[in-house]
Amino acid sequence: MKMILDHLIDDFHERPLPDLIPRDQFISRVPRKANVVIGMRRSGKTWFCYQQMKELLAQGIERERLLYLNFEDERLLPFAAADFQHILETYYRKFPGFKTRQCYLFLDEVQRIQGWDKFVRRVLDTEQLSVCITGSSSKLLSTEIATALRGRSLITEIFPFSFREFLGFNKVELKGTPRFGSKMRATLQHMMGIYSETGGFPEVQSLDDELRRQVLRNYLDVVILRDIVERHAISNVTALRTLIRHIMSAPATRFSVNKFYNTLKSQGTPCTKNNLYNYLDHLTDAFLVYQAPLHSRSVKARQV
Structure with a gap:
């Protein structure tokens, strides 16, 4: 498992982050609390995490201080609770200088693994790691998160594209003023008709x-x-x-x-x-x- 984790960490740091449409939601980072991103399937939770990564990079955070693992990756199967410690050992072996620096851990679909909550609580208590979790609604409900993490979480709910985000996807730029001329009003009315028909799920827009x-x-x-x-x-x-x-x-x-x-x-x-x-x-x-x-x-x- 350590060798697999080593390859996955290298792959993530080597792979460029995808282009994306910025979402209107934001994450408030509080020390010793995990950020949990929930929402309907295919609404863009993972891509919202990519957005958080890009924002951190824009703030000058080195890419190596970010770590992302997707627990739907078949290379991580079978993954036992004891393997969580291998994540920390492998990462800090590669970057020993980051042990005392603030780093950022993104765990996608981690709720599939038994004992994930105990690992997250331990990391929050003992490591210089900010933790962000995403997961499908089938196993990661807000009420269960509150119980599992014992009040150590901040929840962000992700929806499909809002109309403003839909306009951004279609490269329709809104100016700061709420007043629009006849041309922009006609454009917005046209786009609202399309939005009402297609909805806001990112994957189906094209x-x-x-x-x-x-x-x-x-x-x-x-x-x-x-x-x-x-x-x-x-x-x-x-x-x-x-x-x-x-x-x-x-x-x-x-x-x-x-x-x-x-x-x-x-x-x-x-x-x-x-x-x-x-x-x-x-x-x-x-x-x-x-x-x-x-x-x-x-x-x-x-x-x-």
Whole structure:
């Protein structure tokens, strides 16, 4: 494993960072706290880490003081909890002078490895390392992070491109003033139409309509199967998919669990109300939906 880590460290330092569209989110670095980047699949979490690396390089930080490991790399398999120490040993053997200097450790999909949280806590306590973690929503939820790292984390949520970021991707430059002439207004209206159609996922921006729909359907299937069905051991997939279709067919509208329960009942689809409430929570955890409860002092009224 040490030899593999040695090669991966050299590969990272040799490989140029990719060109990217700057995201509007930012990371606040606090000593002895890990930065955790979460968000829906394919929303750009890893590329956001590349953005952080570029910002550090722009501040004069040497490239060798940055270390990035992707735990989905098959060369790291099998990786055991005891191998985490090999990361530190290999890195400091290559750069012994950095042992007493501030360095930056980026761990992508590290939640796949049992005992990752203990390693991160130890690093924060004993090393001059700033730690940034990214991971898929299926195994890295904000509530679990708080438990695993015991309050030693700062969470940044990454979304697909905002409209401003979408404009940047398409090289439409916005000036500082909020007022626009007729030409810019026409351009923005045109781009908003495209944005409403294509959405903000970075990977699909340059695809044709049919391929884009295929990729987005694949995103949805992966979220449903891996982040919801497998994670929560859901057996009533029919009711879950019916719920998702219903919500996505009428976004930003009022939704009643009671009414939807009666709809399922009339269709002969068995499902309890408690399960429907749980499904909604699972969809929220997977960043597929965001709930906006009704404004009411009554808890019962908010849970219609």
